[in-house]
Amino acid sequence: MAEATVTQEVASDLIPIYIMGKQYQVPETLTIMKAMEYAGYQYIRGCGCRGGVCGACATVYRKAGDYKIYTGLACQTVVEPEMYLTQIPFYPANRAKYDYEEVEATPETIYKLYPELFRCVACNACTKVCPMDVEVLDYISALKRGDLEAATEISFDCIQCGLCTSRCMGEMAQYHIAQLARRLHGGKNVPRAAHLEQICEAIDEGTFVEALGEAKKLDKEALKKAYVEREMEPHMSEEDWRPESKHALLG
Amino acid sequence: MKLGYYPGCTLKTKAANLEKAAMAALDLLGVEYQELDRWNCCGAVFSLADDDLIHHVASVRNLVRAQDQGVDTVVTLCSQCYNTLARANLLMRTDDEKRDTINRFMYEENDYECNIEVVHFLQVLRDQVGWEALKQKVVRPLDGLKVAPFYGCTLVRPEDVSIDPLGGGILEDFLRAIGAEPATFTAATECCGSYQMLAHPEAGIERASKVILSANRSEADALILSCPLCEYNLGTRQPDVVGASEDLAPIPTFYFTQLLAVALGLDPEVFRLELNGPSAAALLTEKNFIAAASA
Numbered sequence: 117m118a119e120a121t122v123t124q125e126v127a128s129d130l131i132p133i134y135i136m137g138k139q140y141q142v143p144e145t146l147t148i149m150k151a152m153e154y155a156g157y158q159y160i161r162g163c164g165c166r167g168g169v170c171g172a173c174a175t176v177y178r179k180a181g182d183y184k185i186y187t188g189l190a191c192q193t194v195v196e197p198e199m200y201l202t203q204i205p206f207y208p209a210n211r212a213k214y215d216y217e218e219v220e221a222t223p224e225t226i227y228k229l230y231p232e233l234f235r236c237v238a239c240n241a242c243t244k245v246c247p248m249d250v251e252v253l254d255y256i257s258a259l260k261r262g263d264l265e266a267a268t269e270i271s272f273d274c275i276q277c278g279l280c281t282s283r284c285m286g287e288m289a290q291y292h293i294a295q296l297a298r299r300l301h302g303g304k305n306v307p308r309a310a311h312l313e314q315i316c317e318a319i320d321e322g323t324f325v326e327a328l329g330e331a332k333k334l335d336k337e338a339l340k341k342a343y344v345e346r347e348m349e350p351h352m353s354e355e356d357w358r359p360e361s362k363h364a365l366l367g
Numbered sequence: 368m369k370l371g372y373y374p375g376c377t378l379k380t381k382a383a384n385l386e387k388a389a390m391a392a393l394d395l396l397g398v399e400y401q402e403l404d405r406w407n408c409c410g411a412v413f414s415l416a417d418d419d420l421i422h423h424v425a426s427v428r429n430l431v432r433a434q435d436q437g438v439d440t441v442v443t444l445c446s447q448c449y450n451t452l453a454r455a456n457l458l459m460r461t462d463d464e465k466r467d468t469i470n471r472f473m474y475e476e477n478d479y480e481c482n483i484e485v486v487h488f489l490q491v492l493r494d495q496v497g498w499e500a501l502k503q504k505v506v507r508p509l510d511g512l513k514v515a516p517f518y519g520c521t522l523v524r525p526e527d528v529s530i531d532p533l534g535g536g537i538l539e540d541f542l543r544a545i546g547a548e549p550a551t552f553t554a555a556t557e558c559c560g561s562y563q564m565l566a567h568p569e570a571g572i573e574r575a576s577k578v579i580l581s582a583n584r585s586e587a588d589a590l591i592l593s594c595p596l597c598e599y600n601l602g603t604r605q606p607d608v609v610g611a612s613e614d615l616a617p618i619p620t621f622y623f624t625q626l627l628a629v630a631l632g633l634d635p636e637v638f639r640l641e642l643n644g645p646s647a648a649a650l651l652t653e654k655n656f657i658a659a660a661s662a
Contacts, residue, residue: 240476
């Protein structure tokens with residue numbers, strides 16, 4: 117009897133939500149994604165990492181008695197009673213073609229590939245709709261003033277869900293423009309890390325070929341064991357700590 | 368004549384008495400017409416409204432951000448930015464209804480309380496620093512340099528955002544403070560050609576010619592500006608302008624801030640003269656205001 121009481125206490129209440137206009141009763145603790153699956157939908161697309169970073173499950177919803185548009189990732193957003201929702205897994209947006217080796221990391225490259233950038237009137241609809249709370253208007257503004265570094269920093273959390281693009285009255289694809297800015301700035305303007313060059317050289321010289329060959333020979337259990345027992349840098353180690361293993365990826 | 372009849376929404380709902388009588392009359396009078404098969408609302412009031420509020424949103428958002436940052440005055444250098452921000456500010460201060468509309472549209476921001484002053488850099492020099500105090504700080508007075516002060520449109524028009532509403536000559540006072548001589552320049556508040564230089568180059572060149580000709584006639588050594596668009600038309604595009612007429616002679620152009628920095632004896636690196644035409648640095652070198660190396 118006592119057990120039954122406990123079970124009743126932890127059970128979720130069912131709440132009504134509307135998926136593409138049709139009402140379903142779903143447990144109140146579920147995310148939108150789980151609720152849709154509970155309601156019988158099967159994801160073929162519109163679902164990726166289920167961890168809030170892939171941008172495949174952008175969802176638009178409204179609440180009862182409220183004219184405002186709300187957004188969230190279906191895999192991260194918990195359902196609310198009376199919410200009306202639909203997923204927008206993809207929004208058409210043209211991506212400019214360019215030869216990465218040829219183009220210069222300057223604002224003019226971006227202006228030439230995406231002249232529609234200048235159609236922005238700072239309405240901020242993009243920022244309001246972003247499920248990642250990226251200040252979209254701010255990075256568009258940064259690009260209009262030629263600041264690739266700021267655009268890179270501000271747009272860094274973008275998961276390319278495309279909701280900004282769906283709302284833009286200037287009809288631009290903000291997230292593609294930001295990606296171009298990050299590629300140009302990250303790849304051409306930011307200084308290269310010296311240790312990365314060293315490691316690449318070491319790889320080219322075949323430093324790790326032998327170790328990789330040995331690992332390939334291990335069976336599954338031995339590989340697991342080797343992985344679990346691998347040498348790791350201890351917490352609070354000094355800067356001059358070096359691994360003892362000759363296979364370590366350290367110059 | 369083939370007459371198509373556009374009814375409009377209201378005639379199909381509340382104002383059937385306007386429509387039915389008219390159409391019956393046309394029938395009686397033997398006028399043939401066809402009601403349009405496919406039509407939509409004419410746009411009614413909103414298509415004729417001239418508020419154009421969306422284009423103030425960008426400026427007001429900047430004023431809100433300034434308010435959030437706790438400043439009470441925003442200073443800007445570009446004449447166009449000054450004009451756009453100042454006019455949006457004026458609108459927000461003088462039209463309660465439009466202010467509420469814009470504030471409501473920008474619900475994700477704090478309401479704009481209209482307590483920010485928008486000023487141009489020249490006003491800071493005049494009102495906060497003062498011409499006399501500026502003069503005291505000048506280490507390299509621009510003696511013997513005759514300069515045509517170009518206001519263009521947006522520093523002084525419309526009048527209610529003008530930085531010099533009484534025509535007191537703020538740029539002339541500035542020039543005197545740094546030791547230069549203001550030229551008597553009749554085209555000081557003419558249009559530089561604005562965006563016409565790109566859309567309709569001939570019209571743009573005609574406007575710019577008027578300014579250059581006036582500067583030539585004033586016997587000025589140089590022209591000063593505060594607007595990048597004016598600089599594009601009168602500076603960058605000057606070879607096209609001068610090349611189009613035998614009456615015109617080239618004249619170096621500067622932003623007023625560059626001459627300010629020269630007079631204050633600042634580091635030549637901040638002059639950025641490499642962005643002006645070569646004649647600009649040459650003039651300052653010739654007058655011994657800068658060393659040849661910094662040109």
